[in-house]
Amino acid sequence: MTTTEGTEALRTRVATRLADARARSVALTDAVDDDDLVRQHSRLMSPLVWDLAHIGNQEELWLVRDVGGREPVRCDIDNLYDAFQHPRADRPALPLLDPTEARHYVREVRDKVLDVLDRSPLEGRRLEADGFAFGMIVQHEQQHDETMLATHQLRSGPPVLTAEPPPPGLAPAAAEVFVPAGSFTMGTSLDPWALDNERPAHEVHVDAFHLDTTPVTNAAYAAFVDGGGYDDPRWWSDTGWAYRQKANLTAPRFWLRDGAGWLRDRFGVIEPIPPDEPVVHVCFHEALAYATWAGRRLPTEPEWEKAARYDPATGRSRRFPWGDEDPGPEHANLGQRHLSPAPVGAYPAGVSPSGVHQLIGDVWEWLDTGFTGYPGFEAFPYREYSEVFFGGDYKMLRGGSFGTDPAASRSTFRNWDHxxxxxxxxGFRCARDADPGERA
Known part of the structure; x- marks a missing residue:
């Protein structure tokens, strides 16, 4: 049972995380005018004003109504902000709250949520124990903040976002590390804010393999592009080649040819592509084609998590590559602190026990594994978070990006997409099977 001192410390931490998430949501929506907020910048994305009100609606559903047992604030809009009822492409045609109404709504909901937090025992039923419902909502808002950041990347017009550049990097001496065969604990049954698809902890055997020390860089990927990689079906899967032709893929998204070189459009800034940063805005098919061209492959999800978490000195799995403490600015490029990946080798304090760099932050990493539940999976608190996506064409993404908040960046956190x-x-990094003599 949580002590009073522990409960108050948790209450303070929850309030801080809620405030951090809201400050980011406000910054992302205040950065543009109302016309920009209601515009759909891509059919792949919602208008920014939809994301904002959806954040408030989820907070109302779970914290005001469920945890708090309060009367609804705006039950008349539940259907408008149900992500499963309306595909993103259709949302601009809905009678959405306008920017003024949306801002008022999320403020009113948050005021009620803070009152609920003050009164919640943060224990008892599973939804409330250890502040899980609050943590779920913090992560939900931060995930939508990253989605809104991606919408900013897609919008046209002058730049509106600013941030300090990332720290310099120093490429590690070794291009790859060797991870011996053996079992490790994958997933978690202990992290109080872990979501259902991260649970339960279970033992997984992983054969020996080699893994890139860093993500694939822009310079390395440019060699693939300039070497005709997009024109040769040998490097592509059948599905990937069909999509490359259909979508006329010729380079990562937002790359622009400049004579013999390349520029990129980064949040409205046209600039030379930094050669030592991880490549970003590539799909799974592009990542797999590069890996095949390079004589390698993409890692599997268990391989990635073992490299990120397993400490051979203790035989246990850590929360993060560097240990169990939450990420600091010295560990990883997270939380929109910068507006691009950092050069490889920029975070030596974040290296995993196996010697792998930048497994957390910078770029989500494509993995050659589909999305399904772990053995003993139990949907909680609702099937639509994870279970309804099992078995599709999704591929796993791990590690978070420069736009991912630390609240959703632990080494067990699972992301997936088409x-x-x-x-x-x-982005991605490559792997390869161990040589025959290394497989014992």
Whole structure:
């Protein structure tokens, strides 16, 4: 049972995380005018004003009505902001709250939520124990903040977002690390804010393999592009080649040819592509084609998590590559602190026990694994978060990006998307099987 001191510390932490998420939501929506807020910048994305009100509606449903047992604030809009009722492409035609109404709504909901937080024991039923419902809502808002950041990347017009550049990098001496065969604990049964698809903890055997020390860089990927990689079906899966032709893919999204070189459009800024940053805005098919061209492959999800978490010195799995403490600015590029990936080798304090860099932050990493539940999976608190997506064409993404908040960046956190998606902040690293003599 939580002590009073522990409960008050948790209450303070929840309030801080809620405030951090809301400050980011406000910054992303206040950065543009009302016309921009209601405009759909891509059929792949919602208008920013939909995301804002949806954040408030989810907060109302779970914290005001369920945890707090309060009367609804705006039950008349529940259907408008149900993501399963209306595809993103259709949302601009809905009678949405306008920007003024949306801002008023989310403020009114948050005022009630803070009152609920003050009164909640943060224990008892599973939804409330350890502040789970509050943590779920923090993560939900931060996930939508990253989605809104991706919408900013898709919008046209002058730049409106600013941030300090990431720290310099120093490429590690070794291009790859060797991870010996053996079992490790995958997933978690202990992290109080872990979501249902991260649970339960279970033992997984992973054969020996080699993994890139860093994500694939722009320079390395440009060699694939300039070497005709997009024109040679040998490197592509059948599905990937069909999509490359259909979508006329010729380079990562937002790359612009400049003579013999390349520029990129980064949040409205046209600039030379930094050669030592991880490549970003590639889909799974592009990542797989590069890996095949390079004589390698993409890692599997268990391989990625073992490299990120397993500590051979203790035999246990950590929360993060560097240990169990929450990420700090010295560990990883997270939380929109910068507006691009950092050069490889920029975070030596975040290296995993196996010697792998930047597994957390910078870019989501495509993995060659589909999305399904772990053995013993139990949907909680609703099937629509994870279970309804099991078994589709989705591919896993791990590690978070520069736009991912630390609240949703632990090494067990699982993301997934269709293998054609390129607007997300996704890159990859490569792996290869161990040599015969290394497999014992």
């Amino acid at each position: 293998p054609i998606r390129r607007q997300i902040f996704a």
